[in-house]
Amino acid sequence: MRRGLVLLPYAVGIAVALALPRVMYPVLALDILLWGLFAMSVDLLLGYVGLLSFGHAAFWGLGAYAAAIAAKSADIPFALAAILGAGASALLAVPFGYLATRRRGIYFAMVTLAFAQLVFYVANEWRDLTGGENGLHGVPRTFPGLSLGRSADFYYAALPLITLGYFLAYRIVHSPFGHVLVAIRDNEPRAQALGYATWRYKVLAFVLSGGLAGLAGGLFALGNGFASLDLLHWTTSGQAVLITILGGIGTLWGSLLGAVIVLELRDALTSAPEASGVVTGAVFVVIVLAFRRGLWATGRDALRRFAAPPVSARIDISGGEVRHGRS
Amino acid sequence: MKKTLAGALAVLLLTAACGGGTGAGPSGGTVKLSDGKLVIAVINDQSGVYADLSGKNAVEAVKMAVEDFKAKYGENALGGSVEVLTADHQNKADVAQQKAQEFYERNNADLILDVPTSSAALAIADVAKTEKKLYINVTAATTDLTGKSCNKYTFHYAYDTYMLAQGTGITVTQQGGKSWYIIYPNYAFGQDMEKSFRQAVTAAGGNVVQSDGSPFPNTTGDFSSLLLKAGQLKPQVLGAMQAGGDLVNVVKQYNEFKLKDQNIKLAVGLLFDTDITAVGQDALAGTVYTTPWLWSMDEQSKAFADKFLKRTNIRPTFAHAANYSAAWQYMEAIRRAGSDDADAVVKQLEGYKFNDFFIRNGFVRPEDHWVQHDALIAQVKPKSEAKEAFDYSKVVSTIAADKASRPLSEAGCSMPK
Structure with missing residues (x-):
C-alpha cells in the first residue's frame, strides 16, 4: 500500500509527460521539459550546494552548439549528438568549476557570470564555427529506424533521454554524495571537520550540473533545428535562475513547474506585446510574495496539512527534497 | 478612380495573358483555397528596438493591403475569408521559430511576412522549407536568405546589405x-x-x-x-x-x-x-x-502614405510599405495561380515582372528568390x-x-x- 503511494506521483508524472503534446503545442511541450531540466541543473547547485550560478547559459549554449555542430557535420543519431553536447559542457565545467567554487555567495555568481560572458564572446567571434549572430541553422535530427520530421515525433523520441536527465538529477540528490552536498550547504566548516574534502565535492557537483544543462541544451538545439547566440546570453542564465526560484529552490520538481509558468506566459504574451512586461512582472511579484518558498514547496506543504497532518511527514510525496534540519 | 480602372484593366490583361500564354492555372480569376480561407501571419518585433520601424504598424499595413485588395477585386476576390495573424518574436530566434511552426501547423498560415533580426529570419526560413509553406522576408537584411540558406519557399523583398x-x-x-x-x-x-x-x-x-x-x-x-x-x-x-x-x-x-x-x-x-x-x-x-523607397518620392507613394497616416498617425517607413506591397503581390499571385497551394504560388512568383507603388522594375529572380527592383x-x-x-x-x-x-x-x- 505505502509503496504504491510512493510510486503514484511518478506514474502521474509519466502519464502527464506522455499526454502533454496532445493538449499543448508539441514544440512548446518539449521546450518546457528542457527548460525544466536546465533549471533543475541550476537548482542542483543553488538548492543543494547553496551556490547561485549566474552563468549556466554557458553550459546550455555550449551543449546546444556542440550537438548542432556534431549533427550537422556527421550524420549521427540525435541521441548521440545530445550526449556529445552534455559531454562538452561537463568538460567545460571542469576548469570553470575548479576556479569558481573557490568563492561563495555573490563572488561565485560574479565569477560564473564572467565565464559565461567569455563563452558568449568566443561564440560571437568564432563565426566560421558558430555562425556568429546568425547562429547555426538547419540542424538535422535523425535516428535509425525513426522518422522525426514532426515535432511530436521528436518529443516522444527525446522523452527517454530527458527522463534519464531527471533521473540523474534525482539520483544525485538522493545519493550519499547528495547528502554530503547538503551538509556542505548547511555548514561547510562542519563538513570539513567531518573529513570531507568539500571543495572536491563542489567541483564534482558543478560538473554534473553543467553536464545536465548541456544535455538539455543539446536536445533544445536538435528539437528546434538551430543554435543561436541567444542561448549563451546572460539573460538565459537569468531565466533559468528565475524558473528555479518560482518553482522553489531545493525541490528539483519545482523547476518543471516554474518552466511551465514562464514558458506558457511567454507564449501567451507573444500575441499581446503591449502587456508583456507588465503581466510578466506582476505574475512574478505575486508568486514571490504569496509563495515564499516557491510554488512547489508551498503547494506541497499546503497539501500535506490538508491531507493527513500527523503521518504525512513520513510519505514524501514530492519524492524530491532532501529534508535536513537547518537549525 | 481613373488610375484604379487602368490598374484593374492592366491586371486583367496580365491575368489573361498569363493564363493564355502558359496554359497554367484557370484564367478567369476564380480562386480555390485549400481550407476555405487565407491566413497571413506577420511575425516581428513589437516591444523592442525594431518595434518602431516595422512592429504593429507593419501589421496594420498588411491589413490595409487585404482591405484594399478586396475593395479592388470584390469581397470574394480570393474565394474565401482572409485572416491576418501576428506575433511578437521579441527578437529571439527560438520564439520566432516556434511561432512560425505554430502558425503554419496549427493555424494553417499560408504566408509569413516581415521578421526583422537576421537570426530569427533564418530560423523561419528553415521552418518554411520543412513545412513547404511560403515566407517572404522584408525587414531582415542578411544576404544569406538568398545565399547559402536559400530555399524554394523563401523570398527576400525590399532590401539587403x-x-x-x-x-x-x-x-x-x-x-x-x-x-x-x-x-x-x-x-x-x-x-x-x-x-x-x-x-x-x-x-x-x-x-x-x-x-x-x-x-x-x-x-x-x-x-x-x-x-x-x-x-x-x-x-x-x-x-x-x-x-x-x-x-x-x-x-x-x-x-x-x-x-x-x-x-x-x-x-x-x-x-x-x-x-x-x-x-x-x-x-x-x-x-x-x-x-528602397521614400514615401515622398512620387504621387502614388504619397497616396499610400496619406492613407497610412490617417490610420496610424505616422508616415510609413519603407518596411511598412514593403509589407503592404509583399502581401499585395502574394494575393495577386494566388489569383494567377487560382489556388493558395504553396508550390503553385511559388511557380507564379518565380520570374514574375511587376511594378507597384513600392517596387519599380520588379523581377523575382527564380534562381535565388531575391526580388530585385530599383533602389534610391x-x-x-x-x-x-x-x-x-x-x-x-x-x-x-x-x-x-x-x-x-x-x-x-x-x-x-x-x-x-
Missing part, C-alpha cells in the same frame, strides 16, 4: 569621398556591411583607410574612441554601419565632436525614417543613404526645407534594379527544385 553598400558606397565615392573610415557594430550584420562597403568603395576607385568594430550590443552608447580616431585619421567620409539606437548615438556624438566642420562627411549604412525622428532632422541633414539614393534635408512633418529626405538618384542586386554568381544559392 548588398543593395545598401552598392548604393551608398559607390555614390559617395564617386561624388568625391575617396578615403573612408568605416565603423561597424561587431556582429553578423555589421561585418556583412563592412565587407560589402569595402568592396563597393574600392570598386568605385576609393580607399578604405581603416575600419573598426564597435562592441555589440553597446550598452553604454559610447562611441567616442572611434570618433576621436576619425578626427585623427581625417578621412573624407565616415561610414557608420550602426543601426537603430546605436546609429542615433553615433550621429549625436559625430555632431558633438564637430567632425562635419573638419570636412569629414557622414555616410550611414541603414537609415529608417523612425531613426530620423529620434535624432532630429537637422542633426542628420546632408547625410546620404540608400533606401536619398539625402536628408535640413528642417527648413521640410514642407510638413515627416518630410525628411529627398531623392538624389536612382540605382537600376540589376545594379542594386547581388550578381547571381556571388549568391552561392543552390535552389532545391
